[in-house]
Amino acid sequence: MLPIERHRYITEILSQHGRILVNELALGCQVSRETIRRDLVQLELQGVLLRSHGGAVHIQTAIAQTEGKQVISEIVQGESFRKRSAEHPDQKARIAKRALSFIKAGECILLDSSTSSWFLARQIPDIELVVLTNSLHIIQTLACKENIRVIGLGGEFSAKYEDFVGILAEKILKDFVINTLFFSCHGLSLEGGMRESNEHHARLKQQMLQASERKILLVDSSKFGRRSFVRICHYHDIDVVITDQLADEEFRQELAWNNVLVIVVPATTTGKSYAT
Template identity: 60%
Template sequence: MLPIERQRQIIETLNLNGRVLVTELVKLCQVSQETIRRDLAQLEKKGLLHRSHGGAVIAQRSQGNSAGSKNALNEYELAFRQRMNENVQQKMQIAKRALDFISVGDCLLLDSSTTCWFLARQLPDIELTVLTNSLRVIQSLAAKSNIRTICLGGEYSERYEDFNGVVAEQPLREFLINKIFFSCSGFGKDGYLRESNENHAHLKQQMLLAAERKYLLMDASKFLRPSFARICHYRDVDFLITDHLKDRDLQQELAWNGVNVINCSQRPQAMQLINS
């Protein structure tokens, strides 16, 4: 884990819990106590936390410096170009498995996650309508003549290579969307899906309200991973497509609450695209 990834994890944990122990961070980040203490010292210099005996607490920010603190926090949110190189094989497998749930004539909604970018790249050139706020998805679908691509618009973010804001939310009310495929930054212990950016979280809430069927594409590294802004509870999802779910209790709980867990390592019994 790179230092910026580790420090982002520390900030997300503090945002979620308000405090954290060095021993907890050692276990979470799989590094030595000395490394964690160096990270905490660097983050304290930036005003993001206060070190205490054996751990740290989140810094109390005044209204006057809240904008600066937000910009500093954004340093620990990985850019799209960084995330697209994480867990590549797992994301490709998840995207390939998601194809089995797409039919000719569907109206799809894809978020700006890297996993949905992998899905867009693998979509066959068949009759589909795809709405998205992702520039990368738009570029991937541009050469597919049978796919009608609609950009949600909004304020463009160079860091995330996507569009967000009120303008991006407005078109969602105008379309009958069959299925949304989306991802998140983390699946918390409390059962909530979260994003590291509140603008992304709010847009995804609106996306979920607009779609009939909801497919969460999430690799195993995001289970029990803390993040900042709440999207929804897992009960709001119809399908979870993942590469691996070790926790059998969680898998059973998901099933009890009506979430269909799809393990992409298991071969599908039928190919829906072929039969459509």
């Protein structure tokens, strides 16, 4: 089946059912799943559909199911800090607790403005440490800890995200030797790596990655397969992923192929974790 024929077939199926799975399309078109994923990427660029984990949703279906343009807005702009801070708090707390083992006294660490990094900041003990961040909440959280030196990146303030972004924030990063970056993202895709909901945060996180020796992604399981607007980086650009659950074998393989250490912190009374 030629590409144009596959695209027509995919569009017809989506028009009829509103959603479709990659496996079903591969079987119907008699091609590989990788070929179907490339087709979905092209159709998404044309505005026909929105890719989701394992398949795709017709653009009109996505809008209808979320009261107008709510999903489109969240993909392109992202949710506010206050809204995100209330999502999956137990998972974020467990991930943050596990991340503490990567922090050593005397180091310089960098925390992005994600709520996952804020959960980590709340658990950091009062030890000799230099912390750089663009998050207003993290600055306020660490201000009471006498042994931690906090340096704000500055830049343009966002009331919605309650952080600082822009050229000034990016320039400051070049003046420091940063041991470890702890950051999160809006979503992860098999093909595109880590992604953000807007270009300002994506660009700043790209600069953070370049300025840091070790890169650790803190991400709860709801982010895997979640659609986002702008790419931050590929999996080979990071060292460690700490999450609460990773059942998807394709994501496990992708991370393993890129030599990323995956640490899963399950919901157990003992608080034990395991790496893959």
